[in-house]
Amino acid sequence: MVVWCSKVIRSLHHALRGIGYALRTQRNLQIHLAATVLAVGLGVSQNLADWKWCCLGITISLVWMAELFNSALEKLCDRVTTEQEDAIRQIKDMAAGAVLCVALLSIFIAIIIFS
Numbered sequence: 001m002v003v004w005c006s007k008v009i010r011s012l013h014h015a016l017r018g019i020g021y022a023l024r025t026q027r028n029l030q031i032h033l034a035a036t037v038l039a040v041g042l043g044v045s046q047n048l049a050d051w052k053w054c055c056l057g058i059t060i061s062l063v064w065m066a067e068l069f070n071s072a073l074e075k076l077c078d079r080v081t082t083e084q085e086d087a088i089r090q091i092k093d094m095a096a097g098a099v100l101c102v103a104l105l106s107i108f109i110a111i112i113i114f115s
């Protein structure tokens with residue numbers, strides 16, 4: 001049990017270190033952090049219904065998840081090559097497209113929740 005707990009704590013530490021690294025180095029994630037603080041602040045001030053908090057939480061998590069995967073893929077691509085290559089451009093563009101999809105979804109959901 002002690003070994004199991006220490007493994008879980010170590011995994012949690014790695015995950016938080018990854019988020020911390022991304023927050024220090026990725027401008028887009030810093031923007032997402034500001035947007036998250038703003039959305040949660042607005043939610044508190046408007047005393048949102050439970051279902052709206054659920055939607056907001058899921059949306060915020062999706063945006064963070066997509067941006068973290070995008071940043072990780074970009075870093076991996078840059079380790080593979082710094083040369084200009086079609087395959088790298090396509091991979092990075094697809095990852096950026098994933099972020100765009102959830103960003104558009106989050107705008108749509110924010111309009112529904114806060115209007």
Ligand SMILES: Nc1ncnc2c1ncn2[C@@H]1O[C@H](COP(=O)(O)OP(=O)(O)OP(=O)(O)O)[C@@H](O)[C@H]1O
Nearest residue numbers: 028074081082083084085086088089090092093096
């Ligand atoms: N090695 C490469 N070969 C070809 N195209 C590249 C390469 N690196 C970057 N690109 C192109 O430049 C775009 C931006 O890539 P970059 O690594 O600069 O990400 P970024 O400025 O952090 O962008 P994002 O806002 O998507 O996070 C990519 O989506 C891709 O179209």
